[in-house]
Amino acid sequence: SLRVAGNAGPKGPSSINSKAAALLSCRTAQLQAQASPLHSSVLQRKCQKLQRLMWPFSLMGKEMENLILVSRSSKVITALLLTVLDCVTSLPLDDDSVCTAEEFAKYSIVFTGKWSQVAFPKQYPLYRPPAQWSSLLGVAHSSDYNMWKKNEYASNGMRDFAERGEPWALMKEIEAAGEKIQSVHGIFSAPAIPTGTGWTSTELEVHSRHPLVSLAVRIVPSPDWFVGIDSLNLCEKNHWKQEVSLELFPYDAGTDSGFTFSSPNFATIPQDTVSEITSSSPSHPANSFYYPKLKNLPPLGRVTMVKLKRSKLGFPLPQPNVTAVGNEIESSISETPLDCETSLWSSWGLCRGTCGHLGTKRRTRYVRLQPANNGTPCPDLNEEIECEPDNCV
Secondary structure (H helix, E strand, O other), rough: OOOOOOOOOOOHHHHHHHHHHHHHHHHHHHHHHHOOOOOOOOHHHHHHHHHHHHHHHHHHHHHHHHHHHHHHHHHHHHHHHHHHHHHHHHHHOOHHHHHOOOOOEEEEEEEEOOOOOOOOOOOOOOHHHHHHHOOOOEEOOOOOOOOOOOOOOHHHHHHHHHOOOOOOHHHHHHHHHHHOOOEEEEEEEEOEEEEOOOEEEEEEEEEEEEOEEEEEEEOOOOOOOOEEEEEOOOOOOOEEEEEEEEEEEOEEEOOOOOOOOOOOOEEEOOOOOOOOOOHHHHOOOOOOOOOOEEEEEEEEEEEEEEEOOOOOOOEEOOOHHHHHHHHHHHHOOOOOOEEEEEOOOOOOOOOEEOOOEEEEEEEEEEEOOOOOOOOOOOOOOOOEEEEEEOOOO
């Protein structure tokens, strides 16, 4: 209950309290009447009389009016919050939130590198360093976390991994996300591959509340290029997928502006978003993945995940030999034809010959890119035409 503090006056505190209450109820009625098309003149006159009687307490009355409005506003806000919460509980859940499969599942994961000189003949790195892959780094998580995402900015940790293959900052970011919002179940990794073609493997565990898998493998050498998976869901409602196989294509982390595998460090300022590298994008002839005659690039790698079976006692059963996957690498690599590329013609040389007779002059060009895999062969690199000898009188 609201009470008026201060001098009671000749009629005592109870009289003042009753008039204050009447004034407040009157003011409330006025506010309600203003929201309605009907306005009562009797109500207006009654309120004016009460206001004159209570003028010594006008300031305090104003404060109490504000309290009444705040109280009413609080009730409205509370009602709105309850309504919103009720709506949220009735909304459909995210894909990973509705996983009702058994709590844990283990998978073997094999990454296969398919980066060969046959499939990617342009500027293929043969030395210092030759084509190879960094170690694989991955995470099992919920939809509250993204290790990397196309068309979004790479984190500092992802930048370090894509540019230099250093995983420590990225691992710290993943661990921090797991501690703050409980969005990470675990990190997994696999050894590096010392050549462009080869395979590496490890095991990972997912949880019904963390059924998504993300991973990245750096392309070595490269400015900031990598292959990977973003938020692959291994759960299908009430069961775990038995096997998943995905072809991988190159991505640019958006932190370095180099065009070729061996480009020197050249930071992108301001930083760009993560983007997929295609046969025509970036649209620049110097780009190492620029193959304008191809509709799509051949896959640069592949990831295969197979669910591990468990015995009734919970122990993992013997699994088929995953190294057999490596035997399929060479047979699955497609040949990418590479046409010869030449420089522009040089300017014509001097006309050589004896006066009174026709002479010849020449121009040349050189090979910028040798053909490969039945690509268009190189044209003639020299050209001669007849001319009148110079300096003849």
